[in-house]
Amino acid sequence: MGEKMTEDDLVTLICSISGAVQAIKRFYTEPEEIDHGASMVLGVLYRRGPSRPSAIAQYCGLDLSTVSRHARFQEDAGRLVKVTDPTDRRAHRLALTEAGLDHVDQMWRHRIERLSATVGHWSAEDARTLSVLAERLAADLGLQTPITMPDHDAVRATHRAALAETLPKGA
Template identity: 40%
Template sequence: MTIAADHETYDAVEHELGVLLRRARALTVGMMQEVHHGLDPAAYGLLLGLYDRAPARPSDIAAYFGVGKATISRQLKALEDLGLVERRADPCDGRAHLLALTSEGRRRMDAVRVARRERFYALLDTWPEGDVRTLATMLARFNRLAEENGTRSRPAGDGENLAPSSGL
């Protein structure tokens, strides 16, 4: 491959990833509104994290997102007020608590997951099954490589960045 062709290929990858991320963000905004109208992206990100990892200590969720406990506490308060998240006593440590989705929070997140899955089915329905498998394999490979090279899906720090990078 020539240097010029090399640049064109990498430019095409960069462009297509940018298009994918913009579309994913738009989809994420719609999904957030399905959970609760006006839901903050950071709160939605916390819900996604809890959906897959709950029950979990606030410090574990903060570490997963690369943010401080103060950020988690602010978002947690908003989600508790909406009845989507609750604190439970930690059975292993009476001084600590665990975060978990309420039954209503789980119901709403289940509905979002079903809607997202149906959207992917509709988008990829015309593709041969082997192509869909190849896409999944290549995306997993890309994500592993990004993780190995220290590229996080969510920037570290103590900002309000719990928002999902793609919502996918």
Template identity: 30%
Template sequence: MSPDDPQHAPATPEAGEHLPTAFTTIEQELTVFVRRARGFSAQMSREFHPDLEPGAYAMLLWLDDVGSARMTEMASYFGIGKPTVSRQLQLMEKLDLITREVDENDRRAQRLTLTENGAALVHRARGARRESFRVKFGDWPAEDVDRLAELLTRLNESLSKPNSQ
């Protein structure tokens, strides 16, 4: 492919006119989607517990998915610093949402897990969120919902790959 190929054009305002319409639409719609997702996450976080920040809610969901993790794994997964994670974890621990236990593989480290209370609250919140999706997509054909789920999975897989030039 040549440097003049639109797929390899630099991301400049001039290059924007060479992008296919689909990529322009994807960029615009993802921007709206991210903005709405942040608002939705903030709302879910407040409903979960008024003292939690949206990032803490996401951390609880992730812990529910992985079962247990070290703080460093959590910081790496979310791409945030240890002090930010530590501050969130202190509040979650105070609210009886998580517990810290000595990591059996490295006695210097701690593993984080949801408490029984934390797991129950996360499962209740997830159920409410899924019900909200069921209502919002209620007029969609089941095949479209299945396809969206498949495409979102592919999108996240693609976005997790490092950029290649």
């Protein structure tokens, strides 16, 4: 198994993780200066499909007022719209528009390009090792399901269907 971690090992681990998280937040600066919270909301909608604001808040660990503020800004920017929740017609979900889907695609292309330029010299084995350890850490810290990237075409179809259910014909 290996030796048990000491308190010094745990402090080093916390500092390393905190440094990585801080660097990633700066790394994720978007070309259009969209903040980290707003990109989290868009990313969750992309990966999980149209969702209620309360579900997004719970998933991201943000409060509902913060998600609502980000959603309002993204709605004003034309990246998302409110759509009817088919399970409760009184409630609404948020869905990405074509502009929102394109923005998330651009955001991910930008991140992949930056990451490639920064750590592209790593071996594939090192990248896989870090990925395995990061997933293990996330699970041990309580993440129920690993974050994965869904099929691009399925994402677009899901959001388009939600828009079609809600928006008037020809809109």
